[in-house]
Structures are given as structure tokens and as C-alpha cells.
Amino acid sequence: MSNAELSLLNGISQRAQRLDESPIRSIANYGMGKNDVTPLWFGEASSATPDFICQAASESLSRYETKYTPNTGLPELCQAIAHYQNNLFGSHFAPENVSITVSGTNAVMIAAQSCLNPADKVVVIEPLFPTLAAIPEILGCQVIRVALKTKGKTFYLDTEELFSSLHGAQALIINSPSNPTGWVASKELLTEILKFCRQRGIWIISDEVYSRHIFDSEAAPSFCELVSEYDRVIICNSFSKAWAMTGWRLGWLNIPKALIPTVRKLTEFNVSCASAFSQAGGLAAIEQGEDFVQSSVAALKKSRDCMLQFLGDLPNTTLYEMKATFYGFLKIDGLGYDSQPYLREMIDKAKVGVAPGEAFGVSGAGHIRICHATQLPLLKPALERVREFILNVKPF
Structure with a gap:
């Protein structure tokens, strides 16, 4: 980094400088663009916005x-x-x-x-x-x-x-x-x-x-x-x-x-x-949108049960109960504060990207967050690959 760049950065907000880059975004940036990677890192459903919502916005634009x-x-x-x-x-x-x-x-x-x-x-x-x-x-x-x-x-x-x-x-x-x-x-x-x-x-x-x-x-x-x-x-x-x-x-x-x-x-x-x-x-x-909300929650209940099926009984792990949201929070014994190398390896070998637990604070370290708001035909093979990866690749 040049002296001019250092001088520029020394002049920015100290509060902004102290902010950490999102570890979730770091993992996503690593996995985006790689072939055949199933992205389960963001808190986002795989389903598109319903047509009736898009149509209402389109009609507004037409006016x-x-x-x-x-x-x-x-x-x-x-x-x-x-x-x-x-x-x-x-x-x-x-x-x-x-x-x-x-x-x-x-x-x-x-x-x-x-x-x-x-x-x-x-x-x-x-x-x-x-x-x-x-x-x-x-x-x-x-x-x-x-x-x-x-x-x-x-x-x-x-x-x-x-x-x-x-x-x-x-x-x-x-x-x-x-x-x-x-x-x-x-x-x-x-x-x-x-x-x-x-x-x-x-x-x-x-x-x-x-x-x-x-x-x-x-x-x-x-x-x-x-x-x-x-x-x-x-x-x-x-x-x-x-x-x-x-x-x-x-x-x-x-x-x-x-x-x-x-x-x-x-x-x-x-x-x-x-x-x-x-x-x-x-x-x-x-x-x-009430029918859409209720059908979405019903689908998420099935995807949650799918996660329990594949990740609920793994040795040396704890999958916490999932009463709500569309995430599984999985503790992996031996996974330290910096899970990035392990999760990059998961992307490369299992072709699945998940969010690192340390992104959610010190108490989240040693965990991974998996978004299960994905259609079952895509989610099932992805979770099966995650299961095999955790069984065969140790984080230490």
C-alpha cells in the first residue's frame, strides 16, 4: 500500500475502520462463481417474489x-x-x-x-x-x-x-x-x-x-x-x-x-x-399475501425436517432445535473461531456454502448456520454432501 493510500485511509472514520468485514460475505465471495456450488450462506429463500406482488409494482410503474x-x-x-x-x-x-x-x-x-x-x-x-x-x-x-x-x-x-x-x-x-x-x-x-x-x-x-x-x-x-x-x-x-x-x-x-x-x-x-x-x-x-406466507411456512417445515434427517444425528455435533426462522445452527466440535478455511474446503469438496458462526458474535464461534429455505430437490443432495463432508473432514 502506497504512502498516499495510507494517508487517505488514516483520514476516514475510526468507527468505520473498526468495523469487521462480514465473514458471511467473505465466504459468499469465495463461493460465488464456482461451478455447481449450492449457496446456503445468505438468509434468503430460493423462491421468487410472488407474481401478484410483482404485478402490483409493475402496474404502479405503468402509471x-x-x-x-x-x-x-x-x-x-x-x-x-x-x-x-x-x-x-x-x-x-x-x-x-x-x-x-x-x-x-x-x-x-x-x-x-x-x-x-x-x-x-x-x-x-x-x-x-x-x-x-x-x-x-x-x-x-x-x-x-x-x-x-x-x-x-x-x-x-x-x-x-x-x-x-x-x-x-x-x-x-x-x-x-x-x-x-x-x-x-x-x-x-x-x-x-x-x-x-x-x-x-x-x-x-x-x-x-x-x-x-x-x-x-x-x-x-x-x-x-x-x-x-x-x-x-x-x-x-x-x-x-x-x-x-x-x-x-x-x-x-x-x-x-x-x-x-x-x-x-x-x-x-x-x-x-x-x-x-x-x-x-x-x-x-x-x-x-396470507396464502403465500402459510404455504411458505409449510414448505419450510418440510425443509427443516430434511435438515434434521441429514444433520440431526452427526457425531461430535449439536444441531439446535429449530422452532422458527429458516436456519439450522450447528455446533461442530473442534471448529475454532476462524472457520473460514474449513468452510472454503466445504465449498471446494462438498460444493455447498454455509455461513460461519463467528459472524454472529463470539458465542457463535464453533458453529455454522445453514439456510434451509431452498427447494427440497436442491436441498436434499446439498445436505447429504454436507453430512459426508463433516463425517470425513475434521476441522482440526
Whole structure:
């Protein structure tokens, strides 16, 4: 690296410099373009966005709906989301409790910018999707990580440890159902957390993008069921997972009405607004997409069972129970913090790419995350190759 390049890099944000490159992206970059590799590294269904959603966006474009939209989203979409959630959770949201975002990630960023200041203490629960810790770090906060505990093949949250860590905190960021573990917080646990944070004025930022991907009920327990208009709770959601719209970059926030002016300004200064035609697709998803959601979850249940069949009984491994999401989180004895060499070898020999566990925090090291949201004719042979690889190639 030349002196000129070093001088340039010395001038960039120190917070940006401290951010680690995503190990998931590193593995994907290694495997992309290689022949016959089955990609199970990203959290993305193999199915395409349903035609009725694409058609709604296409019709919007045909009407030349390509101008700016309101910062907080099209009123009809906000109203539809409030109605959808009220029916699903028994909540009492008004359209003014909904603000449209440019993706679930953008939802988390705007939520964090709404209630965090530099040097604030923020508690996160890991293993977690790396964005949830990176966003408060970018904002200059002190991030404290509380790891889920395990008992057998089950993850659980030690509330005593969590509440102790929340002393002096400005916010808690929680993701349930959880990426990557599939852990689901019960309604009783969410109630206990809300009561604790309510008494101490601690904000809760709840990432609920996998709320519909649960296998024993219509939806996972949600803060939507519990919050009042004056609770310090911001709920983040996305169209990406439930309606196979990852590339559409469309999400939403549930917020107290008092937060609307702040969220409106932050949206303006981050992204201005979501596009009209993507919101037209989102409206179709909300109003017409229930059959698609239910059929998708039924298919995911079959792919989850397929993963149990091939990887549930491997020696020297633990495949944690999969109550929700579309991931398997597999612990491999002997797999260290840097699993990249092992997973590159898996790509080369087994022709399958998966996500390294260390991407999800220190407590994720020694694990791999496998996305099973893939059609069975492709998933079955891929998992069979993963099984043979793990049986025959040791990570040490």
C-alpha cells in the first residue's frame, strides 16, 4: 500500500475502520462463481417474489408512479400494515404508529438513531445478526453482549444476567425469532423484559422480521401484543422474509405517535423515502399475501425436517432445535473461531456454502448456520454432501 493510500485511509472514520468485514460475505465471495456450488450462506429463500406482488409494482410503474413519496410511507400502506398487525396480534395500532423504511436494516438504523446518543450503553443478545451490533457501534455507543445459554439442544435467555447487564443502559436490542439460532422469546419473557425496561426508562428495539416464520403457531410472540402508546418500544419489520422480497428493500417500524416527527426527519436525511412502486408491491403483499406466507411456512417445515434427517444425528455435533426462522445452527466440535478455511474446503469438496458462526458474535464461534429455505430437490443432495463432508473432514 502506497504512502498516499495510507494517508487517505488514516483520514476516514475510526468507527468505520473498526468495523469487521462480514465473514458471511467473505465466504459468499469465495463461493460465488464456482461451478455447481449450492449457496446456503445468505438468509434468503430460493423462491421468487410472488407474481401478484410483482404485478402490483409493475402496474404502479405503468402509471409512472416514480416521484417522491411521504417520508413515513404511503398512507394506504401504513393503514394496511396497522390493520394486518391488529388482526394478527390483537394490537391497537393506528396508521400513525407505522413508518415505512427502505429495508429492515434501515428500520433498525432509524430506530437506533431515534433513541441513541454517542457513548450510550446498548445491550444486545447474541448470537445475533451482525448488523444489530454494528449499527449502535457506528453511532458511537458502548455495546454490551449477553449470550444465550444452552441446555441440551435448546437456547434460553438468562434474565438475571440480562437485567444485570441493563444497569445504566439506554437501550436493549432484541431479535426474536432469532437469526441465527431460531430461539423464540415467549410472551411471558417479553412481558418480563418490557416491565423491567418500562420501570427504568430503557428503550427496546425489537427486530421481528421472522415473526411469521414459526412452526407451531400463526406468529411468534411479539411486543405488538404488549405495548401501550407511551412505551419506549420500537418494533422493526421487513417484507424481505415473509413475502420473499429481499431485493425490494422495504420494511417498516411500529413507533409511538410522539416519535413521528423524529422518524420523519431521520428518514428524510437517511433515504428520503421508499419508492412508490416498491410500496405498491408491499401493499399487495400485506393485503393478498396470507396464502403465500402459510404455504411458505409449510414448505419450510418440510425443509427443516430434511435438515434434521441429514444433520440431526452427526457425531461430535449439536444441531439446535429449530422452532422458527429458516436456519439450522450447528455446533461442530473442534471448529475454532476462524472457520473460514474449513468452510472454503466445504465449498471446494462438498460444493455447498454455509455461513460461519463467528459472524454472529463470539458465542457463535464453533458453529455454522445453514439456510434451509431452498427447494427440497436442491436441498436434499446439498445436505447429504454436507453430512459426508463433516463425517470425513475434521476441522482440526
